[in-house]
Amino acid sequence: MGKVSIGLRGWRFDEDDVFTDAGGWRPLEEIPKEPRHRLVRLQVVMNKPCDACYLIHGEENKRQCRVASIVYGEPLDEVLLCDEHEADFLYWFRERGGSSIAGEETFRDAFHEWFDDGGRAPDGYGGMEHVEEAPEELPDLRDPEDLYEDDDLLADERPDFEDGEGNDDGDDADGDEDDAEGGDDDFDLDLDREYPT
Ligand SMILES: [Zn+2]
Numbered sequence: 427m428g429k430v431s432i433g434l435r436g437w438r439f440d441e442d443d444v445f446t447d448a449g450g451w452r453p454l455e456e457i458p459k460e461p462r463h464r465l466v467r468l469q470v471v472m473n474k475p476c477d478a479c480y481l482i483h484g485e486e487n488k489r490q491c492r493v494a495s496i497v498y499g500e501p502l503d504e505v506l507l508c509d510e511h512e513a514d515f516l517y518w519f520r521e522r523g524g525s526s527i528a529g530e531e532t533f534r535d536a537f538h539e540w541f542d543d544g545g546r547a548p549d550g551y552g553g554m555e556h557v558e559e560a561p562e563e564l565p566d567l568r569d570p571e572d573l574y575e576d577d578d579l580l581a582d583e584r585p586d587f588e589d590g591e592g593n594d595d596g597d598d599a600d601g602d603e604d605d606a607e608g609g610d611d612d613f614d615l616d617l618d619r620e621y622p623t
Pocket residue numbers: 476477478479480492507508509510511
């Protein structure tokens with residue numbers, strides 16, 4: 427059974443879980459829960475700034491952030507990284523206790539704190555071999571909200587680049603758009619309440 431990354435590197439999927447024998451996407455409801463959650467969460471986290479870049483540049487200078495190309499961690503508690511910062515994350519994960527809290531609610535915050543305190547990988551620290559044959563396109567999910575008991579997966583609390591044009595939901599009835607773009611600068615603290623209990 428082959429493994430692939432989809433959209434972003436890091437999260438890996440069993441091909442049999444997500445593709446039919448003919449090579450098409452399985453219907454979402456046929457995909458096992460864990461990969462399904464990741465797949466849905468990818469809809470939100472693609473094309474977002476790298477967490478580490480965002481910690482450096484902040485909301486005011488977020489245009490200087492690189493777009494994330496790698497995702498680690500659990501859906502809603504995921505860490506997004508660019509190529510430059512992946513080594514820092516892997517160093518924290520392997521050498522600074524990150525792996526011991528994998529899957530816990532404190533996972534992302536702990537990495538953010540370490541990085542924000544100046545934690546970095548030593549020069550030349552080795553990265554990770556990634557699978558190459560990653561499809562760049564996500565499946566075209568039809569109304570994933572209808573399938574989801576857990577709306578939080580689609581919660582878009584992440585900072586976004588200004589020029590994203592895909593956000594024009596117009597008269598979307600959920601009314602959350604202002605909150606998402608609004609004034610809460612505290613990225614870390616704001617995320618806390620999104621964690622499942
Ligand atoms: Zn970065």
